[in-house]
Amino acid sequence: METKDWAIKVRNISKVYRLGVKDEMHDTLGKAFASFLKKPVQNLRKYRSLYRFDDIDVDNAETSEGREDILWALRDVSFDIRKGEVVGIIGTNGAGKSTLLKILSRITPPSRGEINIRGRVSSLLEVGTGFHQELTGRENVYLNGTILGMRKKEVDRKFDEIVEFSGVEAFLDTPVKRYSSGMRVRLAFAVAAHLEPEILIVDEVLAVGDVAFQRKCMNKMQEVGSHGRTVLFVSHSMPAITRMCERVILLDRGRVLCDGEPHRVVSAYVKGGRDNTAEKEWPDVSQAPGGEVVRLRALRLKNESGEVSDSHDIRCPIAVEIEFDVLQGGHVILPTFSIWNSEGINVCVAVDVDPEWRRVARPPGKYIATGIIPGNFLAEGAFTVNTTLWLQEPVRNCEYHVTDAVAFQVIDSLEGDSARGDYIGDLPGVTRPLLKWTTEYFQDNGSGVTKVAL
Amino acid sequence: MQETTIRPPKGWELINFKELREYRDLFYFLVWKDIKVMYAQTILGFGWAILQPLIQILLFTIIFGKVAKIPTDDIPYFLFSTLAIIPWTYMSSAMTLSGLSLISGQTMLGKIYFPRLIYPITPVLTKLVDFGISLIIILVVMIAYQVKPTAQLLYLPLFILMMMAVPAMVGLWLSSLSIRFRDVRFAMQFIIRMLMYTAPIVYSASSIPELYRFFYSLNPIVGVIEGFRASLLGLPIPWEYIVPGMVVCVIGLIGGALYFKRMERVIVDVI
Numbered sequence: 001m002e003t004k005d006w007a008i009k010v011r012n013i014s015k016v017y018r019l020g021v022k023d024e025m026h027d028t029l030g031k032a033f034a035s036f037l038k039k040p041v042q043n044l045r046k047y048r049s050l051y052r053f054d055d056i057d058v059d060n061a062e063t064s065e066g067r068e069d070i071l072w073a074l075r076d077v078s079f080d081i082r083k084g085e086v087v088g089i090i091g092t093n094g095a096g097k098s099t100l101l102k103i104l105s106r107i108t109p110p111s112r113g114e115i116n117i118r119g120r121v122s123s124l125l126e127v128g129t130g131f132h133q134e135l136t137g138r139e140n141v142y143l144n145g146t147i148l149g150m151r152k153k154e155v156d157r158k159f160d161e162i163v164e165f166s167g168v169e170a171f172l173d174t175p176v177k178r179y180s181s182g183m184r185v186r187l188a189f190a191v192a193a194h195l196e197p198e199i200l201i202v203d204e205v206l207a208v209g210d211v212a213f214q215r216k217c218m219n220k221m222q223e224v225g226s227h228g229r230t231v232l233f234v235s236h237s238m239p240a241i242t243r244m245c246e247r248v249i250l251l252d253r254g255r256v257l258c259d260g261e262p263h264r265v266v267s268a269y270v271k272g273g274r275d276n277t278a279e280k281e282w283p284d285v286s287q288a289p290g291g292e293v294v295r296l297r298a299l300r301l302k303n304e305s306g307e308v309s310d311s312h313d314i315r316c317p318i319a320v321e322i323e324f325d326v327l328q329g330g331h332v333i334l335p336t337f338s339i340w341n342s343e344g345i346n347v348c349v350a351v352d353v354d355p356e357w358r359r360v361a362r363p364p365g366k367y368i369a370t371g372i373i374p375g376n377f378l379a380e381g382a383f384t385v386n387t388t389l390w391l392q393e394p395v396r397n398c399e400y401h402v403t404d405a406v407a408f409q410v411i412d413s414l415e416g417d418s419a420r421g422d423y424i425g426d427l428p429g430v431t432r433p434l435l436k437w438t439t440e441y442f443q444d445n446g447s448g449v450t451k452v453a454l
Numbered sequence: 455m456q457e458t459t460i461r462p463p464k465g466w467e468l469i470n471f472k473e474l475r476e477y478r479d480l481f482y483f484l485v486w487k488d489i490k491v492m493y494a495q496t497i498l499g500f501g502w503a504i505l506q507p508l509i510q511i512l513l514f515t516i517i518f519g520k521v522a523k524i525p526t527d528d529i530p531y532f533l534f535s536t537l538a539i540i541p542w543t544y545m546s547s548a549m550t551l552s553g554l555s556l557i558s559g560q561t562m563l564g565k566i567y568f569p570r571l572i573y574p575i576t577p578v579l580t581k582l583v584d585f586g587i588s589l590i591i592i593l594v595v596m597i598a599y600q601v602k603p604t605a606q607l608l609y610l611p612l613f614i615l616m617m618m619a620v621p622a623m624v625g626l627w628l629s630s631l632s633i634r635f636r637d638v639r640f641a642m643q644f645i646i647r648m649l650m651y652t653a654p655i656v657y658s659a660s661s662i663p664e665l666y667r668f669f670y671s672l673n674p675i676v677g678v679i680e681g682f683r684a685s686l687l688g689l690p691i692p693w694e695y696i697v698p699g700m701v702v703c704v705i706g707l708i709g710g711a712l713y714f715k716r717m718e719r720v721i722v723d724v725i
Contacts, residue, residue, distance in 0.1 A: 017723060047634045106460060106567040108722040115460040123566070130562055132487055134494040143487050146480040147566060175494075198455065 007230040008081040013113035015074040015099050073099040075254040084228045088245035090269050095251040097234045101201055119198025133177035140176050144191045158194045166190035193220050199230045238266050238382050267311050277407040278310035289400035293331050294389055298323035299405045314412040318373040330361050332392040335369045342382045347430050376434035382409045463719045469711050477568050488580040503587040507543045511535050518656045526658050536595045538655040538679045541617045544585040546646050551577035552625025557632050560725050570718045574625040604688030613681035619703045620674050626710030630717040633725050654679055674699030
């Protein structure tokens with residue numbers, strides 16, 4: 001891909017780290033003493049070698065494969081970002097996201113490769129870096145602003161705006177150490193928000209503050225993005241990523257695994273390497289979860305047309321199928337499942353209440369219990385499903401409890417007929433039901449207020 | 455629009471003065487912050503810039519001048535020691551702060567980029583304020599001893615420059631070393647003490663046998679202090695004590711800057 005209006009060009013970037021070498025343990029006092037004497041020499045070698053990579057071939061990551069003290073945080077990463085593009089970077093912990101951002105913001109150099117950047121880069125990852133406790137709010141605005149890369153003249157020009165945005169006018173000449181933590185964060189963010197870089201880097205993982213503050217960050221980002229600036233956004237929130245970014249890059253163990261349209265990349269990420277998270281089967285009965293009475297054989301997620309799918313439209317129902325074998329007849333059983341969101345919140349638990357089998361002892365055989373999650377119920381995001389089966393009579397017992405058996409994501413395609421209506425910003429909440437709304441309209445027609453029928 | 459290229463650093467690099475200039479506002483605010491913060495919430499404030507060296511001068515006069523009776527080429531000990539301790543106080547405090555600047559700034563180092571050279575250089579400038587204030591002591595003492603200024607005073611700026619070069623040089627080397635070896639933090643006190651006794655602060659340089667004079671004056675602190683004394687007291691400038699130190703300063707500064715630039719690239723990964 002070669003475009004004229006590029007903002008960032010990343011070519012074959014690799015980054016290698018040398019990990020700390022494990023200290024040996026001593027089992028006798030004599031050995032411990034001997035090593036105490038040898039220690040300075042060992043330490044000198046160890047700390048000298050921390051930054052040297054003469055012993056490995058930097059151009060060829062495979063040659064140092066399997067070495068315990070070498071870590072390739074990034075391997076051969078290449079991509080182009082166009083001017084004005086809003087790009088999300090996702091990946092599990094340790095995938096190399098932070099390293100990539102550190103290299104882009106010049107905090108640490110790459111071991112290999114080349115990056116070209118057009119324009120000034122600023123990062124919102126460091127809200128409040130360099131704030132000094134003893135300085136007043138006013139002084140900190142200047143100090144922090146210049147640390148973030150503004151010239152004094154720029155801070156002068158934006159000073160009033162920054163102060164107004166932060167809402168701490170009354171305390172401008174008070175040392176920051178007397179501020180509440182909320183005030184400090186607001187002031188720090190106000191400074192960062194008024195940078196005008198051509199390229200903005202945001203690491204949400206490091207974003208501090210309460211939900212309201214994080215939302216403010218998000219809105220500011222969206223605003224920045226809409227002004228034709230290039231934004232790089234690292235986040236663990238898949239709804240935020242799919243909503244804000246036009247393009248998503250998925251990193252996995254230092255490599256670019258997937259790069260492209262948000263829904264596709266996010267779904268690749270949610271699958272986490274598995275081909276399909278929407279279906280889990282236990283072909284071998286003896287290995288299947290369960291006891292002597294019941295064994296779980298499969299769990300499936302299906303859409304309205306009956307296809308197994310791990311990506312669901314927010315407006316459409318999702319069928320959860322629990323397939324199990326009853327091996328021993330004569331028990332009243334209770335299949336259940338629960339839904340958990342990416343923040344670890346249990347959204348709901350569903351117990352099979354099918355009247356046909358309620359309080360009825362089941363004969364042996366294969367059963368498929370299906371619970372349907374209605375459309376317009378779950379919020380956007382990634383969810384996992386746990387399933388548990390209870391024996392009700394004659395004895396109460398848990399036959400199996402399987403966590404994270406299947407996973408899926410709920411996507412809002414922003415067509416305007418979901419619960420978010422025409423609002424495209426960030427919407428918190430665990431569920432997002434589409435409510436029935438009514439409005440009454442009153443008009444003052446001179447002789448008093450009367451209700452107007454439309 | 456500015457275009458930046460990031461690639462793995464190779465070999466030796468010189469200081470990027472152009473980049474440093476772009477960050478001059480930051481430089482200014484960091485120095486200004488250190489000055490503001492230095493005496494925050496103290497009763498005496500900048501009074502400490504006077505009190506600290508003054509107490510040391512008094513102590514040295516009593517111990518080395520009155521008790522040990524160290525010869526000072528017939529200069530009254532109080533005056534003799536004032537002219538050495540004022541520049542020495544500056545050099546030792548700037549050196550300590552500069553040498554430890556990367557360790558104390560490590561949280562910021564990992565979060566934001568600006569030329570790393572700013573870290574060790576800031577204290578060299580910040581401490582000049584203290585030095586400026588403590589010049590009052592020199593002024594008062596010289597009036598008290600009725601020392602009349604002579605044309606030799608014109609050399610003073612040169613020695614002030616040399617006085618700044620010393621902590622800059624030591625700071626560059628020590629801070630680069632401190633990236634990998636935290637031993638610097640513990641060695642600092644000892645290094646400062648050693649430098650103090652190898653320089654003519656409590657004794658006179660003329661008490662060193664002539665045979666060793668050249669090696670002795672390789673220590674640039676010797677030159678700074680001898681220069682201060684000579685130019686302020688209107689004595690002939692003892693170049694033989696000054697030139698070797700100046701050469702060491704220039705070589706040490708260039709070498710230190712090169713070494714710093716080389717170590718700078720691994721700072722965040724190693725510190």
